[in-house]
Amino acid sequence: MWPLWLLASLLALSQALPFEQKAFWDFTLDDGLPMLNDEEASGADSTSGIPDLDALPPTFSAMCPFGCHCHLRVVQCSDLGLKAVPKEISPDTTLLDLQNNDISELRKDDFKGLQHLYALVLVNNKISKIHAKAFSPLRKLQKLYISKNHLVEIPPNLPSSLAELRIHDNRIRKVPKGVFSGLRNMNCIEMGGNPLENSGFEPGAFDGLKLNYLRISEAKLTGIPKDLPETLNELHLDHNKIQAIELEDLLRYSKLYRLGLGHNQIRMIENGSLSFLPTLRELHLDNNKLSRVPAGLPDLKLLQVVYLHTNNITKVGVNDFCPVGFGVKRAYYNGISLFNNPVPYWEVQPATFRCVTDRLAIQFGNYKK
Structure with a gap:
């Protein structure tokens, strides 16, 4: 039986903002x-x-x-x-x-x-x-x-x-x-x-550059560019035409804290791709064409914010976000957006969000065909 507080939070209409130009x-x-x-x-x-x-x-x-x-x-x-x-x-x-x-x-x-x-x-x-x-x-x-x-x-x-x-x-x-x-x-x-x-x-x-921040949004990219600076803390590639994230695409960027890939056409994120981002804190994948929660999120111990709203996700597994066992994750989530996906929210187990700081951090529901 669902706790009333969790059911109410999943039914609530929520809004999450994608990346915008400052x-x-x-x-x-x-x-x-x-x-x-x-x-x-x-x-x-x-x-x-x-x-x-x-x-x-x-x-x-x-x-x-x-x-x-x-x-x-x-x-x-x-x-x-x-x-x-x-x-x-x-x-x-x-x-x-x-x-x-x-x-x-x-x-x-x-x-x-x-x-x-x-x-x-x-x-x-x-x-x-x-x-x-x-x-x-x-x-x-x-x-x-x-x-x-x-x-x-x-x-x-x-x-x-x-x-x-x-x-x-x-x-x-x-x-x-x-x-x-x-x-x-x-x-x-x-x-x-x-x-x-x-x-x-x-x-x-980009040889010789030691960038912290790079934005190549609203361009015509179909994939993550090769050989960007390894020093990057933030990489924003939103509003492009990227269709997939392959295993080697993120290999160089172990220092990333924020990765913005919203408003693309991403259907597939290859298993293991996110494992190269051990310091990642924010991942923006909203407004894409994903059919499931990307694999590997529970292994990102510092991840706190995940935007997955407005995709084609139909199922959320009990271990899609949180690792098995206690004390494994070093930073709890303070933001997970899943609204505007065809997910039957009543089928999602409460334990799915066991590593979320607050029930209000879960943004779920409001799907329209």
Whole structure:
């Protein structure tokens, strides 16, 4: 006989959110990279390295481009209809915001003298051409946001100081070998929303990178790309056309904490594939075509969140999530989503969720043909 509390929790209509693009960076604050929420998972210092703008002494330079707003060392020239990078930018500027303009080209001397620039925001322009030496003066640049432009290739000669590159929603089809050469400080790349296929990644394209975070969502991938950095803590491949996870696909990524594969066409996950991810904490497989719970979940001792909603799962076994015996799992689940699957919830045994912290963590039911 089902306990009333468990039956009620399984009948409850629940919602779980798939991966979504993070909100754009607030230009006067920096909460760090949108990676893992705890220090252990981030693999990085809790401080981001951006100067404390309020603690800096005010600049006494009267230089401020016409129409822009300049405060301390932040120059904000967004939404002005600019056709080119403005002149008369103070050389002590640390953050230059040029988003939402009509800039189509970055020329050789556009950033001349800006050797203290920490962050450059060029989102939502019309940039299709970048001079090979456009970024040469930017010796301290750590954040480059150049998403939503017309780029067909990753810019050459990126500053060696760069730590974060956001280049999503462009027209990039190829990632050649050597394009990231010398970028030893890079730990975050967001390159989703480009028409990238698996064949677009040349062998060795990511050689030398020690990334923590990589997102290639909303592309044209049919499988997990080969030879991604082994250092990855987060890999997001949601909204692609991936159909299967084969045994060798995850072999290199033993340091992953989060794996995002939602909104694909995955029908099969080969047995043993997940065993290469001993530190995995979150697995997102929602909105796919799985017919059963992936094998190997009970062996992932640190796994806490599993999104499996909106698949074709028809049965949930008593040992699909939890290991046999007590004290085996080091972290209990705090989120399992199974709603919108054709599972007869009344047939699921209560012991199936014996390693879940709270009954409210189970999201089950609400299936419509």
